[in-house]
Amino acid sequence: MNSRVRGRWFLGGLGFLAGFYALLIVGLLVADVGFTSWGECRAALQSEAIRHSIVLSFVSCTLAALLSLIVAVPAGYLLSRFRFRGSRLLDSLFDIPIVLPPLVVGLSLLILFQTAVGQWFEGHVMEMTYELPGVVLAQFVVACAFAVRTMRLCFDGIDPRPEQVARTLGCTRAQAFFRVTLPEARGGVIAAGSLAFARALGEFGPILVFSGATRMKTEVLPTTVFLELSIGNLQAALAVSLLMVLAAISVLILARVFGMRGGLL
Amino acid sequence: MSGRPMIDLLDATLGAGSTRLPRISLQVPTGSYAVLLGSTGCGKTTLLETLCGLRPLHAGSLEINGQDMQARDPADRGIGYVPQDGALFPTMTVRQQLVFALRIRRRTIAEQEQRLEELASQLALRSLLDRRPHELSGGERQRVALGRALASKPPLLLLDEPLSSLDDETREAMQVVLAEVYSLNSSTILHVTHREEEAQALSSLIIRFDSVLSAGS
Incomplete structure (x- = not known):
């Protein structure tokens, strides 16, 4: 076999493996869309509980994304531009929510608010456990880690020279x-905010443990899918899932348009 | 030319790791166009960044225009700095870059407009004022970087290899611009390069980097 033929086999192998995964993703989406109809989706979305869940999800995810940006922009800048004692440790620490099992994040939040500091916070500032602010906090804990990572990559890609010249x-x-x-860094800020929003929208485990799954109270979209599936209402679960797919794809397009292809998106 | 040097760096240790430069001394007379000549990678940029305050001075003393600079921020040193690649602000138009230093210093709009007019005329930038850096050629970028550094009329201008990335024709035109800038402005200039002919064409004083190193030891 000459080198040209071997080269073709190699490229063919790469194409086959990448194509297999691409087909799997497209298959998942097509199956979802094919399994339901517009009428069934509309019927599911007319449920008062599901509408409440949609509104709560979008409000809480927007708040979680904004809070994530408030932390991620300075944290990403600090990690990108400065080397100090403990900077590597801090960098690794920010990755923990990404790798931690979601249920453990929820359990840890639950325990944190059982400590003396947590109890004081709930007594004097605002109640968190099984309450609405807890939903935002549970979403923020994971979403912020992704936002910090995105902002760090963004600042790494920005030449520090113009900033130095500005100081002179x-x-x-x-x-x-x-x-x-x-x-x-505005493209990176939009990408980080979009990613934080998307992560917050998909958050389920920490919210289930820390905020519960109370209908018309702490029920967000993933909770709705879980609750509808648990009572056998597959069509409603699917309608809400499609809504989340639509939101995720919109976020992906937004982030790609603003040029963070090298980041986590 | 007054007796007091514009730059007086004495027995200084600067840089870190592989770019560490021990016991450097450099004097540049006020009003001169000095060219610091040295091979690529010998530490010329490290020296300029230390003069600007962007890198710490580990030992020795530094006076600029008769004033001790050690505790001063880069913002308060009265130095215009043009790095090798120009380092223009990517999101700003040429107009915004040229008035940047004046806006930071809260000069009036009339003052900004007047200085903009002077710089645009002096550096032939009038037709480029609404362009952004990615719409400029190499020579145009260097002229904008030069204008941005000159805007607040600093007593000292540091130029880091300003002609190295330009083609021969643009380099010659830029040398004329630098000579004009020197004659029209009252700044002392320290120009760093590795090209002997550039030093010969422009300077009133050539300083070899080797002599800077040995002067301190």
Whole structure:
């Protein structure tokens, strides 16, 4: 076998494996869409409980994404631009929510708010366990880790020289960051916010453990899928799933359009 | 030319790791166009960044325009810095880059407009004012970087290999621009390069990097 033929076999092998996975994903989506109809989806979406879950999901995910950005932009910048004692440890620490089993995140939150500090917070600031703010917190814990990772990659890709020049032109560190670096990172900020929103939207385990699955209260979209499946209402579960698929694809397109192809998206 | 040097770096240790430079001394007279000549990778950029305050001075002393610089932020040193690649602000138009230093210093709109007009005329940037860096050629980018550094009329201008990435024709045109900038502005210039002919064409004083190193020891 000459080298040209071997090259074709190699490329063919790559194409076969990548194509298999692409077909699997397309198959999943097509099967979902083919299994239901517009009428059944509309009927499911008219349920008051499901409408409440849709509104709560979009509000809580938006809040979780905004909170994630407030933390992720400075944290990503700090990790990208500065080397200090413990910076590697901090970098690894921010990855823990990504690799931790979701149920463990929920259980850990539950235990945190049983400690003296947690109890004080619930007594004096706001109640979290099995309450609405707890839903946002459970979503934030995981979503923020993804946002930090995205922002770090974004700042890694931005040349620090213009920022340094800005400091010689009269800027403080903060002015150089806000006037020069942050405008350049706006694509990354949108990608990080979108990713945080998408992660928050899919969050189920931590919310189930920390906030419960109370209808018309702490029920978000993944909880709805779980509750509808548990009572055998496959059509309603599928309708809500398709809504989440639609939201996830929209977020993916948004992030790709704003050029974070090298990141987690 | 006054007696006091614009740059007075004495027995300085700067840089870190493989770019560490021990016991460097450098004096640049006020009002001169000095060219620091040294081979690529010898530490010229490290030296400029230390003068700007972007890198710490580990030992020795640094005075610029007669004032101790050790505790000063890069913003308060009165230095215009043009890095090798220009390092323009990617999201800003040429107009925004040229008035950047004045906006930070909260100068009036009238002052900004007047300085913009002077720089655009001096550096032939009038037709480029609404363009962004990715729409500029190499020579145009260097002219904008130069104008941005000159905007606040700093007493000292540091140029890091400003002509190295340009083709021969653009380089010659840029040398004329630098000579004009020197004659029209009252800044002292320290220009770093590895090209002997560039040093001969522009400078009133050539300093070899080897002498800077040995001067301190």
